[in-house]
Amino acid sequence: MKELGIGLLGFGTVGAGVVEELQKNGEMIANRIGVKPVLRKIADVDLDRDRGVNVDRSMLTRDAESVINDPSISVVVELIGGTGIARKLILQALKAGKPVVTANKALLAEHGAEIFGQAAERKVDVWFEASVAGGIPIIRSLREGLVANRINGIYGILNGTCNYILSSMDKEQVTFEHALKDAQVAGYAEADPALDIDGIDTAHKAVLLASLAYGFHVPMSDVYVEGIRGISRTDIEYARGMGYKLKLLAVIKNESGEIEVRVHPTLIPVEHMLSSVSGVYNAIQVEGDVVGQTLYYGRGAGRYPTASAVISDIADVCRELAFGDIKRRYSFSWQKEEVKLKNMGQIESRYYLRASLLDKPGVFGQLATVLGQHQISIASVLQKERHAGKQVPVIVVTDRAKESDFDAAIADIDAMSAVGAKSVRIRIEDLG
Amino acid sequence: MKELGIGLLGFGTVGAGVVEELQKNGEMIANRIGVKPVLRKIADVDLDRDRGVNVDRSMLTRDAESVINDPSISVVVELIGGTGIARKLILQALKAGKPVVTANKALLAEHGAEIFGQAAERKVDVWFEASVAGGIPIIRSLREGLVANRINGIYGILNGTCNYILSSMDKEQVTFEHALKDAQVAGYAEADPALDIDGIDTAHKAVLLASLAYGFHVPMSDVYVEGIRGISRTDIEYARGMGYKLKLLAVIKNESGEIEVRVHPTLIPVEHMLSSVSGVYNAIQVEGDVVGQTLYYGRGAGRYPTASAVISDIADVCRELAFGDIKRRYSFSWQKEEVKLKNMGQIESRYYLRASLLDKPGVFGQLATVLGQHQISIASVLQKERHAGKQVPVIVVTDRAKESDFDAAIADIDAMSAVGAKSVRIRIEDLG
Numbered sequence: 001m002k003e004l005g006i007g008l009l010g011f012g013t014v015g016a017g018v019v020e021e022l023q024k025n026g027e028m029i030a031n032r033i034g035v036k037p038v039l040r041k042i043a044d045v046d047l048d049r050d051r052g053v054n055v056d057r058s059m060l061t062r063d064a065e066s067v068i069n070d071p072s073i074s075v076v077v078e079l080i081g082g083t084g085i086a087r088k089l090i091l092q093a094l095k096a097g098k099p100v101v102t103a104n105k106a107l108l109a110e111h112g113a114e115i116f117g118q119a120a121e122r123k124v125d126v127w128f129e130a131s132v133a134g135g136i137p138i139i140r141s142l143r144e145g146l147v148a149n150r151i152n153g154i155y156g157i158l159n160g161t162c163n164y165i166l167s168s169m170d171k172e173q174v175t176f177e178h179a180l181k182d183a184q185v186a187g188y189a190e191a192d193p194a195l196d197i198d199g200i201d202t203a204h205k206a207v208l209l210a211s212l213a214y215g216f217h218v219p220m221s222d223v224y225v226e227g228i229r230g231i232s233r234t235d236i237e238y239a240r241g242m243g244y245k246l247k248l249l250a251v252i253k254n255e256s257g258e259i260e261v262r263v264h265p266t267l268i269p270v271e272h273m274l275s276s277v278s279g280v281y282n283a284i285q286v287e288g289d290v291v292g293q294t295l296y297y298g299r300g301a302g303r304y305p306t307a308s309a310v311i312s313d314i315a316d317v318c319r320e321l322a323f324g325d326i327k328r329r330y331s332f333s334w335q336k337e338e339v340k341l342k343n344m345g346q347i348e349s350r351y352y353l354r355a356s357l358l359d360k361p362g363v364f365g366q367l368a369t370v371l372g373q374h375q376i377s378i379a380s381v382l383q384k385e386r387h388a389g390k391q392v393p394v395i396v397v398t399d400r401a402k403e404s405d406f407d408a409a410i411a412d413i414d415a416m417s418a419v420g421a422k423s424v425r426i427r428i429e430d431l432g
Numbered sequence: 433m434k435e436l437g438i439g440l441l442g443f444g445t446v447g448a449g450v451v452e453e454l455q456k457n458g459e460m461i462a463n464r465i466g467v468k469p470v471l472r473k474i475a476d477v478d479l480d481r482d483r484g485v486n487v488d489r490s491m492l493t494r495d496a497e498s499v500i501n502d503p504s505i506s507v508v509v510e511l512i513g514g515t516g517i518a519r520k521l522i523l524q525a526l527k528a529g530k531p532v533v534t535a536n537k538a539l540l541a542e543h544g545a546e547i548f549g550q551a552a553e554r555k556v557d558v559w560f561e562a563s564v565a566g567g568i569p570i571i572r573s574l575r576e577g578l579v580a581n582r583i584n585g586i587y588g589i590l591n592g593t594c595n596y597i598l599s600s601m602d603k604e605q606v607t608f609e610h611a612l613k614d615a616q617v618a619g620y621a622e623a624d625p626a627l628d629i630d631g632i633d634t635a636h637k638a639v640l641l642a643s644l645a646y647g648f649h650v651p652m653s654d655v656y657v658e659g660i661r662g663i664s665r666t667d668i669e670y671a672r673g674m675g676y677k678l679k680l681l682a683v684i685k686n687e688s689g690e691i692e693v694r695v696h697p698t699l700i701p702v703e704h705m706l707s708s709v710s711g712v713y714n715a716i717q718v719e720g721d722v723v724g725q726t727l728y729y730g731r732g733a734g735r736y737p738t739a740s741a742v743i744s745d746i747a748d749v750c751r752e753l754a755f756g757d758i759k760r761r762y763s764f765s766w767q768k769e770e771v772k773l774k775n776m777g778q779i780e781s782r783y784y785l786r787a788s789l790l791d792k793p794g795v796f797g798q799l800a801t802v803l804g805q806h807q808i809s810i811a812s813v814l815q816k817e818r819h820a821g822k823q824v825p826v827i828v829v830t831d832r833a834k835e836s837d838f839d840a841a842i843a844d845i846d847a848m849s850a851v852g853a854k855s856v857r858i859r860i861e862d863l864g
Contacts, residue, residue, distance in 0.1 A: 021580055021722050032579055032647070129577070135723035137577025145561070145569025147464055148453055148743035215464070273729065276705055290453050291567035291740035294730035297705065298723060308723035311580035 135305030149288025449739030567737030581720025
């Protein structure tokens with residue numbers, strides 16, 4: 001059977017998982033695809049650490065460029081991460097005419113135009129199944145499985161760390177800080193968790209999904225991003241009482257050619273399947289104009305699920321190289337559909353608003369008046385506590401309203417003398 | 433842009449859906465894949481019926497062979513269904529060297545060896561995404577997305593009619609007969625519903641999934657099939673009280689090289705995501721040794737979801753024809769893994785047993801003794817009604833036991849003089 005050489009850049013957790021699984025299942029994979037991917041070289045700065053996998057020492061090098069330029073290597077797998085050296089090496093590999101497999105969502109989201117531009121110029125391709133939702137084959141499903149569909153919406157739980165934290169806050173009734181610490185102890189959150197909990201990682205993935213869905217590179221700067229740092233248990237509990245669960249959701253919508261891409265804490269109906277996605281799992285609902293609703297679920301990160309996705313790309317690229325159609329297609333069609341991006345002020349949503357109101361006759365009327373002045377109508381109101389003369393939490397759920405109207409309303413509400421603290425706003429998606 | 437001619441055999445519900453969606457989204461699809469699929473001919477026995485879609489009358493013909501042999505047609509799409517004329521026409525198309533796209537699960541499950549054999553001989557391929565779980569891209573996910581994985585298990589709700597009936601029985605507390613009639617009125621069940629409710633359709637799909645997962649053609653005759661005709665509301669209600677939902681489940685398992693493929697009413701934990709799949713939706717949980725659990729959900733049948741899957745195959749085959757790699761791969765790798773098929777007696781399961789027992793001291797002891805004699809241990813017992821001297825239902829949930837042992841035990845139990853009616857047995861899957 002024909003063999004193709006694979007070069008690995010980055011021998012960390014995921015890299016070691018790829019090596020381990022290629023050793024374990026390589027024969028089976030070769031039988032399935034009709035060509036054998038053979039790992040030939042691994043580059044990493046640390047050649048000594050034990051990764052729980054045996055490799056011939058002669059395969060290891062500190063010199064990544066020697067891997068890229070090795071003529072026995074046909075496919076370069078980048079698992080270094082980040083937007084620094086990884087960017088430089090991927091561009092080099094593409095320049096050398098070698099297809100690249102990567103799990104690097106940050107790089108593709110922030111420098112996608114450059115990377116995919118280089119790939120198209122050199123007529124090689126970049127494969128990135130592992131960059132969104134780990135082991136879930138969402139890239140293939142969206143690009144090939146749903147090729148017949150205009151994508152009306154994508155709703156994704158795309159960050160396992162955040163979902164683990166929100167699940168703990170909900171189930172074990174702990175604070176955000178407590179849940180974050182638990183996640184760090186369990187190895188589900190980094191020592192510096194900012195990229196995850198501030199929503200950046202989810203936004204990177206949303207950019208890739210939206211770009212695939214609509215055929216143009218959605219700029220990261222046009223994505224509204226709000227993380228989960230500010231979430232309080234109070235709101236999770238109130239929302240639960242009203243039939244909602246709180247998730248950090250990537251929302252991508254196409255309403256008559258106007259696209260919105262946003263990431264923020266979102267209330268979703270408790271009976272919806274996405275609500276039952278807990279812990280480090282990811283899930284993505286994709287709505288196509290032909291197929292209707294579909295949903296994909298699995299582990300979104302970790303050594304093995306990510307290795308599964310990386311190897312699926314290695315397998316496809318080997319099949320293409322072996323059977324001679326490297327020009328078959330590129331990752332993105334780059335055929336921009338007739339769409340334009342909305343800015344955040346233009347989006348419409350239902351809202352959960354928690355205001356801290358003085359418990360005094362007439363005060364709620366003031367709040368309702370402010371909402372009315374901004375064309376926002378109230379769907380329901382909840383006030384559980386009474387404490388005459390003091391501030392109490394009042395929850396208002398609104399009908400669909402424009403974000404810019406809601407911004408203005410919340411500013412007016414927070415300026416009311418009867419309001420004792422900054423109001424909390426959480427967007428609601430009813431998920432059709 | 434290059435154009436490729438498509439010939440459609442069968443202008444029924446799904447065929448008309450394919451035509452409609454190719455008209456609506458054809459331009460977009462062509463831009464995405466870089467080649468334009470153009471529908472050139474449609475064969476059907478009925479040229480006059482209104483299908484809710486406009487086609488040039490000159491495209492229609494009663495002569496299917498003229499479509500297959502038309503030199504302007506590169507891809508044949510078979511949407512006639514059944515194992516008669518469809519088989520003959522597919523074999524003809526393959527013989528003529530034309531790739532075939534089909535939604536025909538019955539044909540592929542029952543004559544797969546012949547069809548795929550012919551395809552391999554002629555070096556063309558058969559595409560069948562639409563044959564399992566309608567719009568859900570499960571074939572691509574299993575074959576390409578999870579290529580790195582040994583498949584440990586597949587658990588599928590694969591028949592919308594059955595799931596609709598079981599959901600109604602559960603939610604609206606109606607009998608099987610009532611729910612079936614509702615499904616027929618709603619257009620979700622055929623006038624002759626046998627293929628669906630007797631589990632045959634689910635078994636056809638299970639055969640295709642198992643064949644893909646393990647690389648050999650699993651014979652339909654080796655699949656244990658039990659439908660939902662015998663299901664009573666009583667058992668749905670008792671099971672719900674014990675934390676289970678009843679689903680018609682396709683179960684495919686690989687335990688150390690021993691494969692089991694079976695279809696039967698199954699109790700699954702109520703908190704599992706598959707339990708929340710209701711109505712005509714389908715879902716499939718796939719467990720890979722690398723990726724862990726993944727799940728895929730969507731509409732499993734109907735004009736549009738099926739059209740979405742058919743068109744995804746048309747798109748892929750056009751891309752392959754246009755960019756010159758028709759020999760890239762075949763549907764199945766036919767590299768049988770080191771596995772053998774279990775017969776039903778060898779499988780192991782937990783069981784729900786409802787016995788109709790005389791309410792008299794010592795009778796339950798007799799039942800427990802019989803179970804013990806067959807190496808079956810009891811996990812829990814439920815007896816709600818008391819009616820001294822009469823028969824009452826007693827529910828026993830067992831630990832894991834061998835099917836052949838349980839067969840023997842149930843025969844002994846039904847032979848007890850204190851047992852008033854045939855016992856009910858439902859298998860349980862705890863779904864890890």
